[in-house]
Amino acid sequence: MSRAWKPWASLAAAGFPAWQVERLFLAGIVDVGRGRFRIPRRARIYFEEQFPERAAERPFGTLLSAPLPRVLWLGLPYTNLVRLAHSTAVGLADILAAASPETIPVIGVLPDDAPSMRGHEDIEGLVDLAAELDLRLGIIGGDHRATWSMLRTVKSALxxxxxxxxxxxxxxxxxxxxxxxxxxHINHASFLADLLQRGCIDRAVLIGRRDGDEPLRAALDDGLPIHCTATDEAWRPADWSDDAYxxxxxxxxxxxxxxxPAVSSPIGEGWTLDALLHKLAKIMSEARIHSCSVxxxxGGSPATTKAALEVIELLGT
Ligand SMILES: [Mn+2]
Structure with a gap:
């Protein structure tokens, strides 16, 4: 194979079948992509191995020729191994097993149970692709470090x-x-402090919070750009920018x-699913969302899986 990129249409016209390209890709002999983007090989291999029925619903050939969907989802099975019974890696597997390929198009699943340099390279490539093609990139976790990995890569990609x-x-x-x-130590309860202090995000809006005031108060006193919404209606802070990512x-x-029930730190008096879906629909109608994570x-909780699926489907519209 040449080192130069070849358009898939010309390979197909020369009689090169998609399955041969797929085998060369999975073996690491050729890269496949669009523009500067390369399909994340590790994520595709793991997805095909672990979720063969899901992968078969969106075969490799469609990645070569079909129009890409409006939203692309990547699975990221970060998990806290202290509580394997409610592992978020198993939670991701439950979500993918129940997800409809029409409404939740998955490009792959990274085989990482914690953030890694290689994983961040793959995510950075997807952020780049999403910006180039005007798609929304979604990550299905995994624990909340999935969001951290996404936001650690946005400013280097863009x-x-x-x-x-x-x-x-x-x-x-x-x-x-x-x-x-x-x-x-970055974990699912500390990651937002890291993102703000490193300048990875310029403004954070907290919605639905009901835990204690410390150390939020200390961070606000230090001038970190955090906005806590007190009411459901006015969620956008005065300095919100329609031009920002x-x-x-x-x-x-x-x-x-x-x-x-299958979350690691439940707090009572929370929202109903309808209230969450209504709130997300309102946010999406009032702001352009470039990327998202759920x-x-x-694992092991049909009610939690069902709630996740409804949120993912809404964010995919
Ligand atoms: Mn969280």
């Missing part, structure tokens, strides 16, 4: 871009915050714990 983040979550996820430096993350623990669904 230099100079201002980034806004809408955090729909029962928690502020600023645990471990201290004024002098980012947290030592905007990421939206939904932590399923924003729901009442009786409706989505996180913290654990």
């Amino acid at each position: 230099p100079g871009q201002a980034v806004q983040y809408v955090h729909v979550d029962a928690h502020h996820d600023l645990y471990g915050y201290r004024s002098d430096c980012p947290p030592d 905007t990421d939206l993350a939904v932590d399923l623990d924003v729901l009442d714990a009786r409706l989505a 996180v913290e669904a654990g």
Whole structure:
């Protein structure tokens, strides 16, 4: 094969079947992509191995020739191994097993149970592709570090871009915050402090929070650009920009714990699923969402899986 990119149409016209391209791709002999983007090989291999029925519904040939869907989903099975019974990796598997290929097109699943350099390279490529093709990129977690990985890569993929983040979550996820430096340890409860302190995001909007005020108060006192919405209606802060890149993350623990019991840190008095879907529809009608993630669904809970699927389907519209 040549080192230069070849248009798929010319290979097909020369009698080169899609399955041969797929075998060369999976063996690491050729790259397949569009523009600067390369299909993340690790994610495709793992998806085909672990979810063969799902992968068969969107065969490799369609990645070569069919129009890409409006929203592309990547599975990211980050998990906290302390609680394997409610593992978010199993939660992702439950979601993918029940997902409709028509409404939830999955490009692959990265075989990572924690953030990695290679994973971030793959995500950065997808952020780049989504911007180039005007698609929305979605990540299905996995725990909330999935959002961290997405937002750690946006400014390197899109230099100079201002980034806004809408955090729909029962928690502020600023645990471990201290004024002098980012947290030592990134986990699902501390990642937002890291993103803000490193300048990966320029504005964060917290919606649905009902955990304690500390250390949120300390972060606000230090001037971190966090906006906490007190009411459902006026969710956009005064300095909201319609030109900035905007990421939206939904932590399923924003729901009442009786409706989505398989989350790692449930808090009572949460939202109904209808209230969450209504809120997300309102946000999407009032802001352009460039990327999104749905996180913290654990395994073995049909109610949690169902809630995740409804949120994912809505974010895919
Ligand atoms: Mn969270």
